[in-house]
Amino acid sequence: TFDMVISNSVYKRSRNLQTAFRKVNRILIYGGKFYLSIITRGTLRELQSSFLRACKKRTKSYPAAVYRHPQICEVIKALKNSGFRVAQTATYQKTKYYSSAAEIIKWLKSIGANYYYRTWMKGLNCRPVLQDLENYYKSRYGKNGRIPATFCGLIIEAIKNTDGHRFRHNR
Numbered sequence: 557t558f559d560m561v562i563s564n565s566v567y568k569r570s571r572n573l574q575t576a577f578r579k580v581n582r583i584l585i586y587g588g589k590f591y592l593s594i595i596t597r598g599t600l601r602e603l604q605s606s607f608l609r610a611c612k613k614r615t616k617s618y619p620a621a622v623y624r625h626p627q628i629c630e631v632i633k634a635l636k637n638s639g640f641r642v643a644q645t646a647t648y649q650k651t652k653y654y655s656s657a658a659e660i661i662k663w664l665k666s667i668g669a670n671y672y673y674r675t676w677m678k679g680l681n682c683r684p685v686l687q688d689l690e691n692y693y694k695s696r697y698g699k700n701g702r703i704p705a706t707f708c709g710l711i712i713e714a715i716k717n718t719d720g721h722r723f724r725h726n727r
Contacts, residue, residue, distance in 0.1 A: 558583055562591045573631060577638035581716055590640060590714040597627045598649065598708035602697045603660055610688035628710050640714035648709050653702040657693045658686070660705050 561580050570576045580590055626634075632642055654660050697703050 573634035581639045584716045606693040644713040646711045
């Protein structure tokens with residue numbers, strides 16, 4: 557067991573946060589601390605919106621799916637349901653500017669973030685979709701030849717419950 561676990565953007569790909577947090581709970585001592593940072597809803601909203609619009613323009617049947625980052629309340633609920641008490645939270649929203657949507661996508665691929673975007677990035681192999689995405693992004697969000705990419709997140713300090721409540725793990 558451990559008295560502390562620190563996670564920086566590890567759970568961004570987790571399909572079931574509650575199950576993932578239960579595993580952390582299992583290895584912590586009672587009163588142990590779990591420090592977590594996670595990307596939340598709103599991240600890359602401009603890119604996602606532009607992509608969906610470009611896909612809808614080209615074909616009504618295109619199965620465009622965009623990765624859904626968790627809402628802050630979903631993360632907190634998953635922690636509480638996993639046997640943690642949330643001690644502190646802090647949110648952040650940062651905007652970074654790029655010259656094009658293609659530059660953003662290239663950057664995402666370079667950091668390995670395209671793993672969970674792979675379901676919708678297939679559509680970007682189609683030049684007309686990519687061009688429509690670029691045009692829409694620039695016309696809707698662009699200023700001074702630059703386009704924004706928003707990143708939202710949550711930083712949490714959670715403590716494993718010490719109130720005598722034994723958390724039961726489903727096996």
